Amino acid sequence: MPTPLHRLEAWQAARLLARRELSAEDLLRDCLARIAEREPELRAFTYLDATAALDRAVALDHGPVHGLLHGLPLGVKDLFDTADMPTGYGSPIYAGHQPKADAAAVALCREAGAIVLGKTVTTELANMFPGVTRNPHNLAHTPGGSSSGSAAAVADAMLPLALGTQTAGSLIRPAAFCGVVGYKPSHNRVPRAGVKGLSDTLDTPGGFARSVRDAALLGAVLTGDARLADPALFEPTRAPRIGWCQSPDWEHADADTEAAWFQAERALAGHLLAVELPQALVPLTGIQKAVQAFETARSLSHERRHHAAHLSQALQALIDDGLNITGAAHAHNLQATWLARAAAASLFDSVDVLLAPSSIGEAPLGLASTGDPVFCRSWTLLGLPCVHLPFARGQRGLPVGLQLIGAFGDDHRLMAAAHWVHARLLAG
Amino acid sequence: MPTPLHRLEAWQAARLLARRELSAEDLLRDCLARIAEREPELRAFTYLDATAALDRAVALDHGPVHGLLHGLPLGVKDLFDTADMPTGYGSPIYAGHQPKADAAAVALCREAGAIVLGKTVTTELANMFPGVTRNPHNLAHTPGGSSSGSAAAVADAMLPLALGTQTAGSLIRPAAFCGVVGYKPSHNRVPRAGVKGLSDTLDTPGGFARSVRDAALLGAVLTGDARLADPALFEPTRAPRIGWCQSPDWEHADADTEAAWFQAERALAGHLLAVELPQALVPLTGIQKAVQAFETARSLSHERRHHAAHLSQALQALIDDGLNITGAAHAHNLQATWLARAAAASLFDSVDVLLAPSSIGEAPLGLASTGDPVFCRSWTLLGLPCVHLPFARGQRGLPVGLQLIGAFGDDHRLMAAAHWVHARLLAG
Numbered sequence: 001m002p003t004p005l006h007r008l009e010a011w012q013a014a015r016l017l018a019r020r021e022l023s024a025e026d027l028l029r030d031c032l033a034r035i036a037e038r039e040p041e042l043r044a045f046t047y048l049d050a051t052a053a054l055d056r057a058v059a060l061d062h063g064p065v066h067g068l069l070h071g072l073p074l075g076v077k078d079l080f081d082t083a084d085m086p087t088g089y090g091s092p093i094y095a096g097h098q099p100k101a102d103a104a105a106v107a108l109c110r111e112a113g114a115i116v117l118g119k120t121v122t123t124e125l126a127n128m129f130p131g132v133t134r135n136p137h138n139l140a141h142t143p144g145g146s147s148s149g150s151a152a153a154v155a156d157a158m159l160p161l162a163l164g165t166q167t168a169g170s171l172i173r174p175a176a177f178c179g180v181v182g183y184k185p186s187h188n189r190v191p192r193a194g195v196k197g198l199s200d201t202l203d204t205p206g207g208f209a210r211s212v213r214d215a216a217l218l219g220a221v222l223t224g225d226a227r228l229a230d231p232a233l234f235e236p237t238r239a240p241r242i243g244w245c246q247s248p249d250w251e252h253a254d255a256d257t258e259a260a261w262f263q264a265e266r267a268l269a270g271h272l273l274a275v276e277l278p279q280a281l282v283p284l285t286g287i288q289k290a291v292q293a294f295e296t297a298r299s300l301s302h303e304r305r306h307h308a309a310h311l312s313q314a315l316q317a318l319i320d321d322g323l324n325i326t327g328a329a330h331a332h333n334l335q336a337t338w339l340a341r342a343a344a345a346s347l348f349d350s351v352d353v354l355l356a357p358s359s360i361g362e363a364p365l366g367l368a369s370t371g372d373p374v375f376c377r378s379w380t381l382l383g384l385p386c387v388h389l390p391f392a393r394g395q396r397g398l399p400v401g402l403q404l405i406g407a408f409g410d411d412h413r414l415m416a417a418a419h420w421v422h423a424r425l426l427a428g
Numbered sequence: 429m430p431t432p433l434h435r436l437e438a439w440q441a442a443r444l445l446a447r448r449e450l451s452a453e454d455l456l457r458d459c460l461a462r463i464a465e466r467e468p469e470l471r472a473f474t475y476l477d478a479t480a481a482l483d484r485a486v487a488l489d490h491g492p493v494h495g496l497l498h499g500l501p502l503g504v505k506d507l508f509d510t511a512d513m514p515t516g517y518g519s520p521i522y523a524g525h526q527p528k529a530d531a532a533a534v535a536l537c538r539e540a541g542a543i544v545l546g547k548t549v550t551t552e553l554a555n556m557f558p559g560v561t562r563n564p565h566n567l568a569h570t571p572g573g574s575s576s577g578s579a580a581a582v583a584d585a586m587l588p589l590a591l592g593t594q595t596a597g598s599l600i601r602p603a604a605f606c607g608v609v610g611y612k613p614s615h616n617r618v619p620r621a622g623v624k625g626l627s628d629t630l631d632t633p634g635g636f637a638r639s640v641r642d643a644a645l646l647g648a649v650l651t652g653d654a655r656l657a658d659p660a661l662f663e664p665t666r667a668p669r670i671g672w673c674q675s676p677d678w679e680h681a682d683a684d685t686e687a688a689w690f691q692a693e694r695a696l697a698g699h700l701l702a703v704e705l706p707q708a709l710v711p712l713t714g715i716q717k718a719v720q721a722f723e724t725a726r727s728l729s730h731e732r733r734h735h736a737a738h739l740s741q742a743l744q745a746l747i748d749d750g751l752n753i754t755g756a757a758h759a760h761n762l763q764a765t766w767l768a769r770a771a772a773a774s775l776f777d778s779v780d781v782l783l784a785p786s787s788i789g790e791a792p793l794g795l796a797s798t799g800d801p802v803f804c805r806s807w808t809l810l811g812l813p814c815v816h817l818p819f820a821r822g823q824r825g826l827p828v829g830l831q832l833i834g835a836f837g838d839d840h841r842l843m844a845a846a847h848w849v850h851a852r853l854l855a856g
Contacts, residue, residue: 101730101731104728225759334617334836341770409762
């Protein structure tokens with residue numbers, strides 16, 4: 001039986017679309033059928049415009065080939081502004097809000113030929129209060145967050161690609177829980193204009209896909225780095241040197257992550273070098289928490305002044321934490337961040353990438369919590385590119401995986417290594 | 429003759445207002461009278477709401493004291509969103525645009541008791557195409573940009589304080605041309621949520637005032653660092669150690685900046701140490717240009733796709749420059765930026781602050797160009813806090829001054845030193 005269109009990898013579909021061997025309309029209709037079947041249970045979307053998407057698909061089929069994403073359906077986390085779709089940021093404060101312009105990342109994807117099919121569920125203002133989306137592997141479990149709908153939709157083959165953002169662990173964690181590839185590019189390589197701002201030091205747009213190569217294709221458009229879309233990137237001439245980095249937060253890992261960890265050790269034997277974090281990088285998890293709380297509390301100054309009744313208790317608590325941090329302490333935390341970012345460069349002196357845990361374990365039961373981003377916080381603070389690789393199952397049968405981390409700005413090298421590593425993890 | 433209310437320093441007015449020895453309404457009415465007299469010539473505002481401001485002043489006079497800016501009229505560059513005033517970003521694309529929420533920096537100022545009187549002229553999307561504002565010292569000259577209206581309004585005593593932003597030299601240059609204090613805080617200390625994003629690596633909100641102490645007061649609210657509002661900060665127990673840093677761009681300085689430079693050398697004799705930039709910091713001006721062009725071209729993806737006819741030729745040219753830079757080159761520039769930011773810390777090993785040129789010279793004649801930000805580019809790229817100190821006049825009688833630069837995150841130390849230095853420059 002051939003692969004159904006909605007399960008095609010994005011890079012394969014893109015190649016067929018560019019050669020006119022596949023029509024954007026056919027691909028889209030297959031994705032729409034999948035969505036019609038699954039969305040009532042999964043609840044990945046806050047808004048879906050099938051008619052506009054079909055019009056766009058037909059226009060793409062009859063016009064010139066636009067770019068790398070020509071004809072690919074795309075889901076957009078509802079934290080990105082869209083000029084033609086309401087954008088609610090996961091908050092009742094913004095119910096029905098219609099922005100005037102597309103976020104820059106959305107405009108870049110559209111320029112490259114992507115078909116924005118709809119807006120996907122985000123947690124409240126990309127924080128901890130959950131949305132309605134469920135985990136496609138078991139509807140009783142959280143999909144993770146804050147990019148909940150994007151991760152779930154891609155995992156469930158509703159769409160090949162979707163946009164998300166990460167401030168603590170909002171790309172890597174839902175990717176882990178839903179069993180897809182999640183890609184957080186190097187900080188500031190993807191424009192944030194038109195994304196609801198929470199933390200200037202941390203917020204990073206990125207995306208979800210079902211393969212490393214697909215995530216790299218999306219990354220090529222988002223970062224403008226053509227190397228990420230070069231097929232040669234995925235035919236490496238040598239194996240990557242992989243740093244084996246349990247991280248100072250390892251004690252939080254549960255049995256499922258531990259099992260995946262040692263499974264990876266076997267699969268990658270001979271290519272691993274133990275890497276210990278320098279002392280300067282150990283306290284970063286705590287610093288990230290403080291930076292996020294301080295900056296979120298201040299970025300949401302309008303909302304907390306005028307719409308406090310429409311903020312969840314969880315977000316209100318984070319804001320209160322942030323307001324209790326002094327500006328002097330924040331300055332100190334930012335200074336430490338800059339020094340740590342410089343120190344992190346030396347992590348890659350003898351390895352190409354680092355392998356580290358993505359999450360505590362499988363997706364937690366229930367929808368009340370989207371899980372703990374503890375294993376993502378320090379990498380986000382460092383601004384390093386990260387990619388989650390799903391390859392195992394936990395005791396409840398839900399996905400488990402690990403993340404690979406690259407040097408700042410070396411996203412193409414990270415993705416090349418991730419492709420190599422992922423193949424071995426899936427085989428091993 | 430007593431100082432007219434509209435010429436009071438902000439910190440003095442704030443003290444009187446907090447003690448109820450001055451009413452917000454009286455102060456505001458005096459500013460409004462000044463605006464009525466001068467605005468037809470100066471054209472600093474795109475929008476002014478005297479009625480709402482008076483309502484707010486009366487409410488503040490009859491309610492509790494709000495915070496550090498209680499009762500102070502504030503101008504807001506029209507690049508910051510305001511929930512109750514249209515926000516046009518200096519572009520016909522956004523004429524009449526009404527945002528849903530206040531930018532975070534605006535909300536913080538309002539929370540601290542500031543009265544937002546109106547929106548001030550920005551150049552087109554905070555870039556080089558000028559607005560209609562004129563220089564208050566000579567209407568035939570540019571006020572500088574992109575924060576043109578804010579600088580001119582504060583210089584002309586229409587308002588004690590105003591918000592601006594800097595991506596290349598958009599705070600320091602108009603401050604220099606209009607003869608006011610301009611303050612660019614350390615990067616990411618002031619939230620950018622709700623400010624039209626041009627360059628994530630560079631964009632920095634800040635403000636204008638007529639004294640260092642006033643700028644620090646505004647900075648205390650914007651950064652949340654209470655030290656900036658502590659009167660003890662301005663009673664230093666020792667003189668600052670000042671690095672004497674002509675900068676690699678010194679060849680661009682004209683006779684007026686040169687004269688100011690040597691005047692400062694005399695006034696600060698005994699406190700100056702020559703500082704040479706390390707080689708790593710020399711190419712930063714060029715890197716800043718490339719980073720700005722690349723990021724602006726991508727941040728404005730929606731506008732260039734859908735509203736190209738409403739972009740000026742100047743902005744279109746910058747966008748074209750940016751689109752011609754590869755993503756790989758940009759990654760390299762960001763890596764260089766991170767290394768330079770770490771290297772810059774050592775500049776402050778033996779000095780507290782650096783003294784450097786702010787502008788080529790006086791404000792150029794005519795309104796067609798807002799001048800060249802060459803002397804600001806590298807400090808903006810480094811993310812260091814900067815403050816412009818006006819103290820001299822050029823050959824045409826227009827203001828000239830210099831900027832003081834602090835270590836990252838050490839804004840309070842910078843402002844303390846700036847207060848000390850400014851007093852000596854004005855005396856000497």
